[in-house]
Amino acid sequence: MKNVTIIGGGIAGLSAAYYLEQHKTEDLSVTVVEAAEKTGGKLQTAYENGFTIEGGPDCFLSQKPAVARLSRQLGIYDRLIGTSEGNNGTYILSGGRLHELPEGLMLMVPTKILPFAMSSLISWPGKLRMGLDLVLPRRNSSGDESLASFVTRRLGKEALDKIAEPLIGGIHAGDPETMSLKASFPRFLEMERKHRSLIKAMLAAKKKVPATAQKDNKTTYFMSFVGGMGELAQTVTDRLQDTxxxxxxxVKSIDYHGDKYTVVTATGEQWETDAVILAVPAYAAADIIQEMDKQIAQTLRGINFVNSATVSLAYDRQDLNRSMAGFGFVIPSKEKRDIMAVTYSSQKWKHRVPDDRYLLIRCFVGGPKNQEMVLLNDREMLDKVHAELEDILGITTQPVLTKIFRWVNGMPQYSLGHLERVESIEQRLERFPGFAIAGNSYRGIGVPDCIESGERAAQKILDVIK
Ligand SMILES: Cc1cc2nc3c(=O)[nH]c(=O)nc-3n(C[C@H](O)[C@H](O)[C@H](O)COP(=O)(O)OP(=O)(O)OC[C@H]3O[C@@H](n4cnc5c(N)ncnc54)[C@H](O)[C@@H]3O)c2cc1C
Known part of the structure; x- marks a missing residue:
C-alpha cells in the first residue's frame, strides 16, 4: 500500500485529503499533519453565548464554483446562505465621513452614470478622470504591472486612493504599489485586453448574466454557511473516513532518498512516505524543505506575508442609540486609522447573534501599513479599536462580548514577479516525483482557490502513484 502525507490541515490540505479519498483507485493510506490543535487553518469560527464569530474568512466569492461543488459532495449545500437582503450598501471612509459606494460600482468600475455622478465619494475632476477609461488606449507592454499603476493609468489616482486600495487591495491586505495585478486580479488584465475599457468590459459582463441568475435570490455575490466558514472545514474533517x-x-523537515520521503516532526518522530502534499504557508514550506532543496526554499522565502487580526465586538443595540447603515465600511490607508475595515456581521449575515437585540461587528486590524498593531496585547488593541469606533461611529458604550483572532504572517503578498516565482518553484519541484505544493501562497488566496489548489495537488499525486 502506498502512503501520502499531507502537511497542513487548512482548507487546502483538507480538500486534498478529501479529493484523495474520493478519487483513489487503489489502497492508499493518507495522513494529514497539522501543527495546531484543530484543523481548518484560517477557517476558524467561534461559537460563544449564542454568537457565531468568524476569525478568518467570513465568506467566499460565489462566482468561483469550488465551494458550492464541495458543499454538494459533502451534503451541506443546503447550509449555504447569501448575504441578507435590504440595508446592504458598502461605505468608504473619506475625509472622516462615511460615503456610500455608488450603486452600480462593480469592483471599482462605475456602470451606472446617475448614482455615480451623484456620489459624494469622488470629486468632479476624479469622476471625469474615471470616465476617461472609456477612451484611453490599451497598455502595449505585457510585463507585470502593479495594481496601483494599472488603476492610476485607467481610472486615475483618486479612484486608486479611495476605492481600489481599500476595496481591492484590502482583499489581500496588500500594498497596491507592489501588488502584482497578473497574480492577484488577472480578470482586470483580461478585461483590458478584450474590451480596452474597464467600464465597457463591466457593462458587457452585466449583459451576459443570465436573467435566471439575476432572479435567483439565494445566490448572492458573497456566500457563507449557517454555522460560518468554520462549518466547511469542520465538515470536511468529519467526513474524512480513511484519513x-x-x-x-x-513538521520540521522532509528529505528525499531516491523514491521515498522522510518526514520529521519537531518532537523527533519520523516516518517514510511515498508522496507529500505541502499545504502550509510558503515561509513554513521553506523551512520544511530547506535540506531537500535549498534553491526552492530560497524562492519560497521570496513570498512575503503581512500580519492581520480581526476584532469582533457585540453590542446591545439599545445601548448604541443609533443604527448602522449597510454591511460595513472600508478605510483607505490615506485616512491613517488604526483599523482597515469594519463589517456589521449580524447585518450582513443571518444566524450570527442569539437575537436581534444584538449587533455583532468585526474590525480588521494590521495590513502592510500597520503590522505592529497585531502584536499589541488584547487591552491595547481593544483600546485602539474602541477609539476608532467612537470617532467614526460615535460608539461610546462597552461591548457585551469581544473576541480577537491574530494572524501573524497570515496574508501572503503577491508582489510583482509573483507568478514567475511560483512557476520557478513548480518547475524545480518536477525533480521530486510525488511531491506537490498547495495553499494560498501560490495561485489565489480565496477559499475557492485554496480548495482547487488542494484538489490539483491531490490529482498530481494520483497521476504519479498510478
Ligand atoms: C482575516 C482573514 C480574512 C479572510 N477573509 C477571506 C474571505 O472572506 N474570503 C476568502 O475567500 N478568503 C479569505 N481569507 C483568505 C483565506 O481564508 C485563506 O487564504 C485560506 O483559508 C488559506 O488556506 P490554506 O489551507 O492555504 O492555509 P492555512 O489556512 O494557513 O492552513 C495552513 C495550515 O498549515 C499548518 N502548518 C503550518 N506550518 C506547519 C508545520 N510545520 N507542520 C504542520 N502544519 C503546519 C497551519 O497551522 C495551518 O493550519 C481571509 C484570510 C484572513 C487571514
Whole structure:
C-alpha cells in the first residue's frame, strides 16, 4: 500500500485529503499533519453565548464554483446562505465621513452614470478622470504591472486612493504599489485586453448574466454557511473516513532518498512516505524543505506575508442609540486609522447573534501599513479599536462580548514577479516525483482557490502513484 502525507490541515490540505479519498483507485493510506490543535487553518469560527464569530474568512466569492461543488459532495449545500437582503450598501471612509459606494460600482468600475455622478465619494475632476477609461488606449507592454499603476493609468489616482486600495487591495491586505495585478486580479488584465475599457468590459459582463441568475435570490455575490466558514472545514474533517489526522504535530523537515520521503516532526518522530502534499504557508514550506532543496526554499522565502487580526465586538443595540447603515465600511490607508475595515456581521449575515437585540461587528486590524498593531496585547488593541469606533461611529458604550483572532504572517503578498516565482518553484519541484505544493501562497488566496489548489495537488499525486 502506498502512503501520502499531507502537511497542513487548512482548507487546502483538507480538500486534498478529501479529493484523495474520493478519487483513489487503489489502497492508499493518507495522513494529514497539522501543527495546531484543530484543523481548518484560517477557517476558524467561534461559537460563544449564542454568537457565531468568524476569525478568518467570513465568506467566499460565489462566482468561483469550488465551494458550492464541495458543499454538494459533502451534503451541506443546503447550509449555504447569501448575504441578507435590504440595508446592504458598502461605505468608504473619506475625509472622516462615511460615503456610500455608488450603486452600480462593480469592483471599482462605475456602470451606472446617475448614482455615480451623484456620489459624494469622488470629486468632479476624479469622476471625469474615471470616465476617461472609456477612451484611453490599451497598455502595449505585457510585463507585470502593479495594481496601483494599472488603476492610476485607467481610472486615475483618486479612484486608486479611495476605492481600489481599500476595496481591492484590502482583499489581500496588500500594498497596491507592489501588488502584482497578473497574480492577484488577472480578470482586470483580461478585461483590458478584450474590451480596452474597464467600464465597457463591466457593462458587457452585466449583459451576459443570465436573467435566471439575476432572479435567483439565494445566490448572492458573497456566500457563507449557517454555522460560518468554520462549518466547511469542520465538515470536511468529519467526513474524512480513511484519513489519519495528526493534530498538534509540527513538521520540521522532509528529505528525499531516491523514491521515498522522510518526514520529521519537531518532537523527533519520523516516518517514510511515498508522496507529500505541502499545504502550509510558503515561509513554513521553506523551512520544511530547506535540506531537500535549498534553491526552492530560497524562492519560497521570496513570498512575503503581512500580519492581520480581526476584532469582533457585540453590542446591545439599545445601548448604541443609533443604527448602522449597510454591511460595513472600508478605510483607505490615506485616512491613517488604526483599523482597515469594519463589517456589521449580524447585518450582513443571518444566524450570527442569539437575537436581534444584538449587533455583532468585526474590525480588521494590521495590513502592510500597520503590522505592529497585531502584536499589541488584547487591552491595547481593544483600546485602539474602541477609539476608532467612537470617532467614526460615535460608539461610546462597552461591548457585551469581544473576541480577537491574530494572524501573524497570515496574508501572503503577491508582489510583482509573483507568478514567475511560483512557476520557478513548480518547475524545480518536477525533480521530486510525488511531491506537490498547495495553499494560498501560490495561485489565489480565496477559499475557492485554496480548495482547487488542494484538489490539483491531490490529482498530481494520483497521476504519479498510478
Ligand atoms: C482575516 C482573514 C480574512 C479572510 N477573509 C477571506 C474571505 O472572506 N474570503 C476568502 O475567500 N478568503 C479569505 N481569507 C483568505 C483565506 O481564508 C485563506 O487564504 C485560506 O483559508 C488559506 O488556506 P490554506 O489551507 O492555504 O492555509 P492555512 O489556512 O494557513 O492552513 C495552513 C495550515 O498549515 C499548518 N502548518 C503550518 N506550518 C506547519 C508545520 N510545520 N507542520 C504542520 N502544519 C503546519 C497551519 O497551522 C495551518 O493550519 C481571509 C484570510 C484572513 C487571514
Amino acid at each position: 489519519e489526522i495528526k493534530t498538534g504535530t509540527c
